[in-house]
Amino acid sequence: MPGRQLSVVVTRRLPEAVETRMKELFNVTLREDDTQMTADELVDAMGKADVLVSTITDQIDAKLLGRAGERLKLIANYGAGVDNIDVETARQRGILVSNTPGVVTEDTADMVMALILAVTRRMAEGLRVAQSDHWAGWSPTAMMGGRIKGRRLGILGMGRIGQAVARRAAVFGMQVHYHNRRRLRPEIEEELDATYWESLDQMVARVDVLSINCPHTPSTFHLLNARRLKLMKPSAVIVNTSRGEVIDENALTRMLRAGEIAGAGLDVFERGAQINPRLKELPNAILLPHMGSATLEGRIEMGEKVILNIQTFADGHRPPDQVVPAML
Template sequence: MPQKKPLVVVTRKLPDAIETRMMELFDTRLNLDDKPMSKADLIEAVKTADVLVPTITDRIDAAILSQAGPNLKLIANFGTGVDHIDLASARQRSVTVTNTPGVLTEDTADMTMALILAVPRRLAEGERLLRSEKWNGWSPTHMLGHRIWGKRLGIIGMGRIGQAVARRAKAFGMSIHYHNRKRLHPELEAELEATYWESLDQMLARMDVVTVHCPHTPATFHLLSARRLALLQPHAYVINTSRGEIVDENALTRMLGRGELAGAGLDVFEHEPAVNPKLLGLDNVVLLPHLGSATIEGRMDMGEKVIINIKTFADGHNPPDRVLASMF
């Protein structure tokens, strides 16, 4: 007798090829209009599904998991970060959680490097000036920015993405510095020509550009607090393509507005999709709508990992990308 296909509920619209493959392999319920699910929708999903496939926009908290039916055994997250899932509650209910690590490293590092280049060179300001038809032509002192060659880059979080950023920045002639929970192996540190700082405070005070690449956890919430942002020199730039909650957005906005920091490049925000309206009025900030992993190739790779995790689990094996609560 053929094995029953697991009921898989997908919370957002995924690439067509991924959805087609999921429908071939599983009993799949799709979200074709891509409207974010309400809390009531998510509760109904966990009550009925064998497998839930959420994204970063879905908060799978303890209250929702408390309503889960007996058949829910796997949450196969479409994405790397899992700060929107209550891992402890999932573990208590014997629900396995998987994610999609590794496939977004290069895309996110590319976006980070783009911001590192764009903010000091005032690229967004220049583009807005042209569109406003107010440009009067070249002059020796017009819209002067700063070169990044020779500048100190401080990387907060030296995992896959942090290392990929280091390789790019090194090629642009930047001096690489980093703070991490654990120091890199000496060979890797030498390859990246990276200087380790055990003290984040001391590193921040000496950097020209600071970029954030750590997960959002209770320990990293407002890691860049008002106090730590105040350690940065006035000519420094802050780049964040990780999670908005890691930076005290109100403090950052105040400092940028007062000229206490030179600028910022932000792809993520503390209260997404809401953006601090004062940020929107600042010229020294480049703001992007969470595009760090937004490539066709990246989304396809994410979908393939989700499928592999579900299929492996349904076949009675441990999926390759299990997330352990103790990891965060």
Template sequence: MPGKQLSVVVTRRLPEAVEARMSELFDVRLRNDDTWLSRSELLARVRGVDILVPTLTDTIDAEVLDAAGPSLKLIANYGAGVDHIDVEGARSRGIMVTNTPDVMTEDTADMALALILSVVRRIPEGMAQMQKGDWNGWSPTAMMGGRIGGRKLGILGMGRIGQALARRASALGMSIYYHNRRRLRTETEQALGATYWESLDQMVANMDVISINCPHTPGTFHLMNARRLKLMKPSAVIVNTSRGEVIDENALTRMLRAGEIAGAGLDVFEHGTEVNPRLRELQNVVLLPHMGSATVEGRIEMGERVILNAYTFADGHRPPDMVLPEMI
């Protein structure tokens, strides 16, 4: 069976079905507990391995690649984003990098829409009121949110997830606009009912809702900076299910506190688990612990793609989900 001799190191606990299948196919070292590896643990764990299966919580840089040595030939990332991996450095050492595209598309789009609904309709505020026992009955002016239908949604990043969100939001009566590195084909725009804005500034200034769906790259770091956030209408909201680094979190926090932006729904944060404490205090903000892809189906499918890439590589063929530096 191809790959039986190859050693595989996994840096985090994966769904049981995924770990069981990996154990059947490879000489795999799994984790017993679901914690982040320390830097020293990661460096020790990668030495002499053939295939490394990291997640977004692992920084795979030159030091890690050097520690792994010449035996490492494949980094099969468990996840779509690869901004935590030195892809160029890996390639220069003859190491292939793969990811798990597509499988998280629908789940993440669901979460983006859930955040839009939660913020605009003030759902968490209502839940908090009920859980505290503070509800005194219906009132004509209590907990008034906004109507979703008719709102303008500006999607920043119209890839697979952005398009999946567009289809969902359109079904709820939202008008769809987008800014992207490359304009979509005319037939795709027509199918989505989406209008392209070449100027991100102009799109931001005219939208009721902004959804961040682009990857984190050097070019997208703080793409929504203080200047651009100030272009948003005071009644607008922003949601992010992509990467926290795309938004200047401190600037966003200041503007939310000042009422210059109506609300935000965030599933990702600029500094990982170190969420701005002032952000936690705001009632007009919905914060989630990076749950965008957290479905049983999605996480198992991610594992299946990792296995497919590793197994194909072990069989002497090019893995189907190769990541190249020019793709980032």
């Protein structure tokens, strides 16, 4: 829309540097607090905006888009995942969708390794012991965890983040295995020294650590269901920094309680912030509040990508990170 300043509405608080830059470039309405918008607030925002800057907490489905009116022309999602947006319906209504791919890769991969170490070395349990009044000091047999060198790491989803995890894991001496919708090119597979498994069942049964790095789609919902989780070794651990819906959380909780899986490190949950209370009680589960990509550097880079997408659109061109249904 060259020739006039775009009206932009932002649904959540963003880093100060990002908000300041947006105010310089656009006619922007910022969120005064960091609460999630209600459906009615989202409809109101879409009705008065050329561009909506949404986040993964904003569920923009077909019903909501049907109430959007005619003004909205771009949903610039602040995040790489767009499973919160009905991209097909948006396209049918002439609304473009963009995202921020690639920005969270390194930060999320760091968190995967942090969780692998934290679970296998029982760091959360050790923290509780050290902070209690009952620690009597070092003992040769106390708080024994496991060594990760030599262990088999299974990566479910070998995109940007999965490959970044593979590179880190190799430095720690882990053996890298993976299952992906498409097999990697031979030269990438060789570079990562990664073994491909066409059968997810067979890979799950053989790895010592399983890292979930695939998106949430209809085909990945409960991909790790009770049947598949039961294939894992009792000594294995599972780490999820991707989407909570990929794992059947109730089944995982039951197996962790029964000792059928040794441990879990979870940064995402099936029902968002509504974590299974029984899961919270488990000493062998480390739970984080969706902070895998939460670095200041990463959040600012995400904002810069959002601004670039909006500015390119304002200049009459296709946003560089436009998402189309065929990509999903």
